[in-house]
Amino acid sequence: MPNVSHKGKSMPESPIRKLVPYADIAKKKGVKVYHLNIGQPDIKTPDVALNAVKNADIRVLEYSHSAGFESYRTKLSQYYKNHGLPVESQDIIITTGGSEALLFAIGSTMDAGDEIIIPEPFYANYNGFATASGVTVVPVISTLEEGFALPPIAAFEKLITPKTKAILICNPGNPTGYLYSKEEIQQLAEIVKKHDLFLIADEVYREFIYDEGVQHHSVLNVAGIEENAIMIDSVSKRYSMCGARIGCIVSKNKEVMSTAMKFAQARLSPPTYAQIASEAALETPQSYFDEVIEEYKERRDILVAGLEKIEGVKVATPKGAFYCIAQLPVANADDFAQWLLESFDHNGETVMVAPAAGFYSTPGVGLDEVRIAYVLKKEDLKRAIEVLEAALIAYNAK
Template identity: 65%
Template sequence: MPKISTRGHIMPESPIRKLVPYSEKAKERGINVYHLNIGQPDISTPQVALDAVKNNTVEILSYSRSEGSEEYRKKIAGYYKQHNIHVSSDEILVTTGASEALRFMLSSITNPGDEIIIPEPFYANYIGFSTSNSVKIIPVLSNIDDNFALPDISDFEKLITPKTKAILICNPANPTGYLYSKEEIHTLVKIVKKHDLFLISDEVYREFVYDDEKHYSILSDEFNLGDNAILLDSVSKRYSMCGARIGYLVSRNKDVLKTVLKFSQTRLSPPTYAQIASEAALETPQLFFDNVISEFQERRNTLITELQKIKGVKVSRPKGAFYCVVELPIDDSDKFAQYLLEEFSDDNETIMVAPASGFYSTKGLGKNQIRIAYVLKKEDLIRSVQLLKLALTKYNQQ
């Protein structure tokens, strides 16, 4: 029979989605599953975005430009200006989610066998996109014991080779919630300028910053990164519009933009209705974000307080995004996550988590860790931690 490609065989499963069949079977058995596994906010999408689709007068649902509509990109530039990022509409490409932006970017700046340095653990799909482009991830390990702080500069520099093309960060980070300081961004800027690399920053969680901290974008004027900077962004989390699948790639590097546009042309255009909704979402008042951030900060505090009550559990304290990494007194979080859905329940309830090994490229790391997305109401988070505690006791008695 015809064979699958080598690339297809080594393509990893999503640690976030691979357990879905077990979750569906649990629900068929009448089990209520608390979803802590995926970053789908439960906040209502801004009504202005929904109304823009419901009330539009489009008569022909036609293609847009491959780079996204001009009007929308001008408004995105206006959004960035409010955040001290001065770019023109010509320096923005609208993509089908930040995932597509990342995929097109890797195709544009790397050749097979090239290397990208990424602080580890990192967003799981970085592995998939790198695999599909035959790019090698060079991890720089960060540790839960120091809250996943950026490793020493020497840890980056000693890994740079003639094959290195970029350093990729997620700020704030998925899965750790780590928020990069101004000094750390300056350090990374010095490295990429010294070695003539790209600094790629995934900033889809920019608004989700807690404890009166501040987010620093690599495209802020104070870093003066010029042609070395590539920013990835999305409407998914910001406006609770994950299903819209609208993202952007932003850069002042004309060669990068020209090349990414060629890949964008191969898929014709980003979806028209989703652009209509996303453009309208830019009119969302600041009060929406203030309320969302306040709510998620309370959820974070609630979750960490409850987790710290469980003996043998270690949890990082995120400063941004809405995830935290939790270390459990178990030997295999993949098996434990499956156990939660197949064998465990209390009062017909259980939880679904993301095993953290899928957020590491270094084999063997993260095996006793999970990622929790605190996207549920506080009372549901409290109940979820109760279920986790009960499950750990029963699991370790086996």
């Protein structure tokens, strides 16, 4: 029988989705599953986006330009300018989700065998994107005790080799919710300039900032690294449009963008209807975001307060996005997460979490941690915390 590729064998499973079969079985048994495992917002998609698709008068569903609709890129450029980012339409290529934008960024800046430094824990699919591209992830560990702040720059310096081509950050962070300060972004800017590296910033959660006096700082706002900076963005979370699969890669570096365009041409074009929805979504009023942010802030506060009351649980308060990492009083969060779905229910209910070891690339780290997405309604979130507490008591009493 023919063999699958070594690359395929080394592709990591998603810690977010790998337990889905167990959840499906639990539901068929009649158990209610509270999904804390996946960042799928339950906030309504803006009507302006949905109506644009419903009312689209299309006779032939054609390819679009490989870079995406010019009208969309022009309006997106204005959106960024309104947020203080100096972005022109030619600095943007529309992609099939932020995932494809990351693949384009890695493919345009790195060859097989090159290295990319990423503060961990990090979005689990970064491991998959690197594996698919033949690139080695070099982790620099941030810790719950430090609130997942940027590790010391000296720690980055020690890891830089002739094979290092980029540093990748997620800001605000998935899975930690950590928001990098202006000073931390400046420190990263100085090190990439010093070592002639790219600084790739996944900024898809830029709108989700919760505390007074705190703001998002983009790598595109840092003077002097215009040739180093690459931003990744997406409509998935901003407009609760995960299924649209529309994102973009943004950079002032013309060589990077012309190279990314070759990848864009190879996949032909991003989806037409999703671009129609995404372009229309730019008309979403500020009131929509104000309400969404207030809702998520309340959910965050409910979750953190609830987790802190559970004996043995530690959590760092997230400043943005809608995730947190919680350290649980268990030896193996993978086993606990599967047990929750296979063998446990509390009055006919259980919870699904994402084991956090999959958000690290360092072996043996994060084994007692889980990522929790606070994307449930407040009442369901409160109930899920109660179920989790009951589960920890039962699990540790086995």
